[in-house]
Amino acid sequence: MIKQRAQHGHATGKAIIAEHLCKVFNITKGTLRRTKTQVVAVKDVSFEVDYGELFGVVGPNGAGKTTTIKLLTTMLIPTSGRATVLGYDIQRDVTKIRERIGIVLGGERGLYTRVSAIDNLRYFADLYGVPADVRDKRIKELLQFMGLSERARDRVETYSKGMKQRLHLARGLINDPDLIFMDEPTIGLDPEIARETRKMIKELVEKGKTILLTTHYMFEAEELCKRVAIIRSGEIVALDTPSGLKKYVMDTSVVEVEGFGITEKEVARFKEISDVLSVSADLGENKQILKIQTSKGSEIISEVQEILKNSRIYDIKIKEPTLEDAYLRLVES
Amino acid sequence: MKAEGDMPKMPQALKVVYSAFRMAMLHWIADPQWVIPNIIAPFVFTTVALTLFKGSTGPFGLYAILGGGIMGMWGNTLYSSGFAIEFEKWQGTLEEVMAAPSKLILVIAGRSASNAVFGLTNMAAVLLIAVLGFRVPLGIENPLLFIVALILTLLSLSALGLIFASAFVLSRSAQALTNGLETPLYIISGSMFPVALLPFWIHPAAYILGPTWGVDAIRLTASQEYASQTFWTGMGTNLAIILDLAVMVLITLAYVVIATVLFKMVEKRARIQGTLVEA
Numbered sequence: 001m002i003k004q005r006a007q008h009g010h011a012t013g014k015a016i017i018a019e020h021l022c023k024v025f026n027i028t029k030g031t032l033r034r035t036k037t038q039v040v041a042v043k044d045v046s047f048e049v050d051y052g053e054l055f056g057v058v059g060p061n062g063a064g065k066t067t068t069i070k071l072l073t074t075m076l077i078p079t080s081g082r083a084t085v086l087g088y089d090i091q092r093d094v095t096k097i098r099e100r101i102g103i104v105l106g107g108e109r110g111l112y113t114r115v116s117a118i119d120n121l122r123y124f125a126d127l128y129g130v131p132a133d134v135r136d137k138r139i140k141e142l143l144q145f146m147g148l149s150e151r152a153r154d155r156v157e158t159y160s161k162g163m164k165q166r167l168h169l170a171r172g173l174i175n176d177p178d179l180i181f182m183d184e185p186t187i188g189l190d191p192e193i194a195r196e197t198r199k200m201i202k203e204l205v206e207k208g209k210t211i212l213l214t215t216h217y218m219f220e221a222e223e224l225c226k227r228v229a230i231i232r233s234g235e236i237v238a239l240d241t242p243s244g245l246k247k248y249v250m251d252t253s254v255v256e257v258e259g260f261g262i263t264e265k266e267v268a269r270f271k272e273i274s275d276v277l278s279v280s281a282d283l284g285e286n287k288q289i290l291k292i293q294t295s296k297g298s299e300i301i302s303e304v305q306e307i308l309k310n311s312r313i314y315d316i317k318i319k320e321p322t323l324e325d326a327y328l329r330l331v332e333s
Numbered sequence: 334m335k336a337e338g339d340m341p342k343m344p345q346a347l348k349v350v351y352s353a354f355r356m357a358m359l360h361w362i363a364d365p366q367w368v369i370p371n372i373i374a375p376f377v378f379t380t381v382a383l384t385l386f387k388g389s390t391g392p393f394g395l396y397a398i399l400g401g402g403i404m405g406m407w408g409n410t411l412y413s414s415g416f417a418i419e420f421e422k423w424q425g426t427l428e429e430v431m432a433a434p435s436k437l438i439l440v441i442a443g444r445s446a447s448n449a450v451f452g453l454t455n456m457a458a459v460l461l462i463a464v465l466g467f468r469v470p471l472g473i474e475n476p477l478l479f480i481v482a483l484i485l486t487l488l489s490l491s492a493l494g495l496i497f498a499s500a501f502v503l504s505r506s507a508q509a510l511t512n513g514l515e516t517p518l519y520i521i522s523g524s525m526f527p528v529a530l531l532p533f534w535i536h537p538a539a540y541i542l543g544p545t546w547g548v549d550a551i552r553l554t555a556s557q558e559y560a561s562q563t564f565w566t567g568m569g570t571n572l573a574i575i576l577d578l579a580v581m582v583l584i585t586l587a588y589v590v591i592a593t594v595l596f597k598m599v600e601k602r603a604r605i606q607g608t609l610v611e612a
Binding site for chain 1: 345348349351352353355356359360363364424425426428429430431432433434435440601603604605606607
């Protein structure tokens with residue numbers, strides 16, 4: 001039976017099939033007067049992931065990325081809809097799925113910091129039922145792959161952020177999973193370590209692993225993912241290859257303004273202009289960057305100068321739209 | 334020396350319990366805070382108890398020492414086990430543990446067992462302090478049965494700890510209620526003084542607690558003079574001890590069944606609500 005199901009998964013060539021997945025949370029508030037509200041975290045989400053594919057899910061905070069991962073990893077039961085992971089049903093075949101998948105959650109938590117990397121890996125290997133002889137060999141290999149061999153016996157609390165993240169990755173691979181779920185694996189990492197992490201992710205795909213990755217960073221999705229789903233308020237609003245997603249904004253251009261003294265009020269005024277599709281502003285203390293996505297092209301420059309007449313403008317550039325612009329347009333529309 | 338890889342294969346469930354036990358022991362060793370509940374607190378308690386019972390006739394010193402040790406075991410085993418799931422949450426490892434294919438109850442059982450071992454160090458500390466520091470003659474009459482009774486009582490406490498662990502996450506009220514029940518539990522279970530000295534209406538509550546029977550057995554193995562106060566008065570001491578232990582084992586098994594059901598509820602709730610704590 002198990003074999004048949006697994007074969008079914010491979011026969012269809014799909015590592016993940018999600019069909020109309022929905023997750024609604026009931027939230028109770030108050031002590032004396034208890035009020036119940038419902039929060040729809042995931043709404044009618046459907047997609048498929050091929051074996052050996054690196055599939056990305058991007059979206060703003062609270063969009064439903066983590067809930068989607070938790071549904072597919074059997075940590076949550078869907079309110080409605082169905083999904084299969086490696087050919088197994090997420091509601092019925094919980095143990096079968098858990099044995100064959102790896103989970104890498106971002107951040108510094110999720111590790112026993114008072115003990116060593118070896119003890120962390122050994123513990124999780126036992127929880128995943130890895131035989132003792134295989135376990136010890138695999139731990140050695142993983143520590144080597146992650147560049148942690150020299151510090152393997154030191155307490156994790158003495159590790160840097162990057163080392164902890166590499167240990168997270170090693171822990172996610174301890175059962176030699178066919179499919180790995182990575183929830184924002186580079187969040188909070190400095191650029192160098194994030195690049196190192198991305199390199200390791202690429203190597204895993206080269207080794208034949210299937211990966212579902214969520215991220216906030218569009219350049220990361222563009223660099224790593226074969227296909228990307230953009231999720232907004234629990235719904236998938238677009239699903240395509242990074243270049244396919246850029247087509248959503250092919251008819252537009254991005255006006256990038258570098259200046260000083262730009263206010264939130266002025267940013268809001270840009271949003272009111274017709275033909276402005278999205279506006280993003282990085283209003284730092286020393287340098288401010290405003291990105292206006294528009295179908296007007298260079299015609300908008302005079303309006304930009306008018307709105308920002310009280311601010312200092314250092315530079316105005318007209319750029320080709322990137323995946324980030326496509327993302328912003330889809331998320332804000 | 335035998336390499337770890339050459340060890341005989343354990344069934345997966347036992348392997349998970351052992352691994353969780355090992356991880357908890359590593360944390361105990363890494364965190365020197367255990368010195369306070371396991372060495373300092375027993376020392377203070379033993380000193381106070383022996384000062385209070387100074388000059389009394391009868392086995393009061395022994396009662397006080399055993400009572401102190403048993404209370405230490407209660408606190409250590411029951412409450413540490415009760416907060417085992419919370420510990421994972423504080424560590425930030427609960428999601429990773431919950432996502433693994435092993436049953437959560439096995440992980441918590443391993444933690445509970447390690448707490449039991451540390452509960453034992455508490456009892457050992459009390460005994461050592463009494464004998465070496467205060468020259469109290471212990472003269473345990475049946476040392477072998479004393480050790481058996483002690484170990485089985487610890488297992489019973491661990492099983493009760495599993496119920497507490499699941500109840501704590503199923504209801505915040507259970508957590509608050511249990512904190513308030515700590516001292517009454519010590520009294521009801523006969524840890525402070527024999528159950529026979531308690532009002533009759535409290536007895537049913539005392540006898541549904543597995544450790545009550547264990548405490549009875551521990552006292553019987555330690556002193557003949559206690560035979561008049563046991564539930565099995567009139568029977569031979571050894572028979573009374575065996576009956577005590579048999580009843581405790583049955584109650585402990587019932588605890589395990591209840592804990593299994595409660596843990597299923599915990600895991601189901603976590604998968605439906607996405608949280609392990611009731612809002």
